[in-house]
Amino acid sequence: GNSVTQMEGPVTLSEEAFLTINCTYTATGYPSLFWYVQYPGEGLQLLLKATKADDKGSNKGFEATYRKETTSFHLEKGSVQVSDSAVYFCALSRAGAAGNKLTFGGGTRVLVKP
Amino acid sequence: GAVVSQHPSRVICKSGTSVKIECRSLDFQATTMFWYRQFPKKSLMLMATSNEGSKATYEQGVEKDKFLINHASLTLSTLTVTSAHPEDSSFYICSARDSKRGGETQYFGPGTRLLVL
Numbered sequence: 001g002n003s004v005t006q007m008e009g010p011v012t013l014s015e016e017a018f019l020t021i022n023c024t025y026t027a028t029g030y031p032s033l034f035w036y037v038q039y040p041g042e043g044l045q046l047l048l049k050a051t052k053a054d055d056k057g058s059n060k061g062f063e064a065t066y067r068k069e070t071t072s073f074h075l076e077k078g079s080v081q082v083s084d085s086a087v088y089f090c091a092l093s094r095a096g097a098a099g100n101k102l103t104f105g106g107g108t109r110v111l112v113k114p
Numbered sequence: 115g116a117v118v119s120q121h122p123s124r125v126i127c128k129s130g131t132s133v134k135i136e137c138r139s140l141d142f143q144a145t146t147m148f149w150y151r152q153f154p155k156k157s158l159m160l161m162a163t164s165n166e167g168s169k170a171t172y173e174q175g176v177e178k179d180k181f182l183i184n185h186a187s188l189t190l191s192t193l194t195v196t197s198a199h200p201e202d203s204s205f206y207i208c209s210a211r212d213s214k215r216g217g218e219t220q221y222f223g224p225g226t227r228l229l230v231l
Contacts, residue, residue, distance in 0.1 A: 044209075102220060105159075
């Protein structure tokens, strides 16, 4: 079946450091790929997405490229801020009888220290 | 825009009682809402897809008589955990898809933490 694997946290960084969160997936067909972010006390928010191979999603300085050959969608940011501290979820969307459904990875907690 | 609320944010109940959780889309209409369950340090697990005006579609292994879903309006879906037991303790999260915008994007609520004693 479909699955998403992402690196376990927590990831602790200093401000302005480079962030990478690895995400790989297993899916039939050609899923859409997403990164969601959950700030403390809030619901999940869509951070970025890519719908086909070689697409690059970007938002708020974060980027991820849909790599079909390696079935990966790694999240990167060149210079993190304290406000980027959150839990990040990688997800894929698959078509179902009731419409597209999301399959999530386990989440990666990121803590950015000043 | 695209705000989803959940109520209550946390609830503690005795074993054997039923608990209702509400999910509301505050500034958009949602014909489709989703209910997820999240265990500590685990991923979100889709429980069911809630469809306005019709029966919910449950994922494999989810008891439909245990987790009753009602989606009576375009802005409200409810999840009732019937005869709750300690193993039902978890974090329940809903999401909604904007009917007018279409597309795959789901907007998530902040979650409800349920503790069954």
